Amino acid sequence: MIVLNPKNLQETNDFIIAIAADGARVEVALHGGHVCSWRGPDGVERLFMSPLNSWRSDAAIRGGIPVIFPQFASEGPLPKHGFARLSAWALLESSRQVDGSGLICLGLTDSEQTRQVFPHAFALELRITFSGQSLNTELVVKNTGSQPFEFTCALHTYLNAQVAEAALYGLKGYRYRDSVDDRSIKVAEEEVLHITEEVDRVYFAVDKPITLSSHKQSVIATQSGFADAVVWNPWENGCAKIADLKLDSYQQFVCIEAAAVEHPLQLAPNASWSGSQNLECVLAA
Numbered sequence: 001m002i003v004l005n006p007k008n009l010q011e012t013n014d015f016i017i018a019i020a021a022d023g024a025r026v027e028v029a030l031h032g033g034h035v036c037s038w039r040g041p042d043g044v045e046r047l048f049m050s051p052l053n054s055w056r057s058d059a060a061i062r063g064g065i066p067v068i069f070p071q072f073a074s075e076g077p078l079p080k081h082g083f084a085r086l087s088a089w090a091l092l093e094s095s096r097q098v099d100g101s102g103l104i105c106l107g108l109t110d111s112e113q114t115r116q117v118f119p120h121a122f123a124l125e126l127r128i129t130f131s132g133q134s135l136n137t138e139l140v141v142k143n144t145g146s147q148p149f150e151f152t153c154a155l156h157t158y159l160n161a162q163v164a165e166a167a168l169y170g171l172k173g174y175r176y177r178d179s180v181d182d183r184s185i186k187v188a189e190e191e192v193l194h195i196t197e198e199v200d201r202v203y204f205a206v207d208k209p210i211t212l213s214s215h216k217q218s219v220i221a222t223q224s225g226f227a228d229a230v231v232w233n234p235w236e237n238g239c240a241k242i243a244d245l246k247l248d249s250y251q252q253f254v255c256i257e258a259a260a261v262e263h264p265l266q267l268a269p270n271a272s273w274s275g276s277q278n279l280e281c282v283l284a285a
């Protein structure tokens, strides 16, 4: 891993906490521009955060919503999942909207360190809007340089779920790349996906909501701008290889990631792209 700021290996301790009019609460770390927590007015946490997360500024946060930019996974020369999740973001705005929802806006621009691995000028904005019912994260990428550049990206959302009883709906019919089966390309045949082993799939051209039902709630994930969606659960064998996950952590989350992977995005000078993921929480009666 490339450490972007070797002089600054202390704990990440800059957090923004915002509360919406309905009592919902979001916690964001400036390290990574990372949504760490989203609680409803009832105090129930909707995002998974690993109890073994290190909170160090040279490591990505394990849980919440990591921002993946400018490279998804290991699909290029950069460190895995790029550098945005390891970078120090700035707070641009924190306010309450007229409808009572909370808004936090964070920004990241290129620096000497980022230009060493990605020689381009850019400005990222992450706009987080939330209430008890929904959490919307929008990533805006602007090319502020004089040359075009290409990138892949994702909002790598870890959703709290009782995996033993979790069911994913809405994936049937999509073409997907199965990363646990030699990256072979398949077509999803199951009406409902239950997680009973390691799952690591990039579903292509996803244009409908994906619903994760587990225990007493469902979360409906809708995306725009992002063409693809990743579903990831490492299972026990994967957890054994990841230092900041407990061996049984796989039982507690499913990642549903809004992603742009299959077709890298091209940005001309001065052009912008934006993609968002909206999570809608529906409690069972």
Ligand SMILES: O=P(O)(O)OC[C@H]1O[C@@H](O)[C@H](O)[C@@H](O)[C@@H]1O
Binding pocket: 060, 073, 080, 081, 156, 179, 200, 201, 230, 232, 242, 257
């Ligand atoms: O351990 P990392 O770098 O946070 O990556 C976690 C996972 O992220 C997912 O997006 C990938 O599809 C998986 O292959 C990967 O294992």
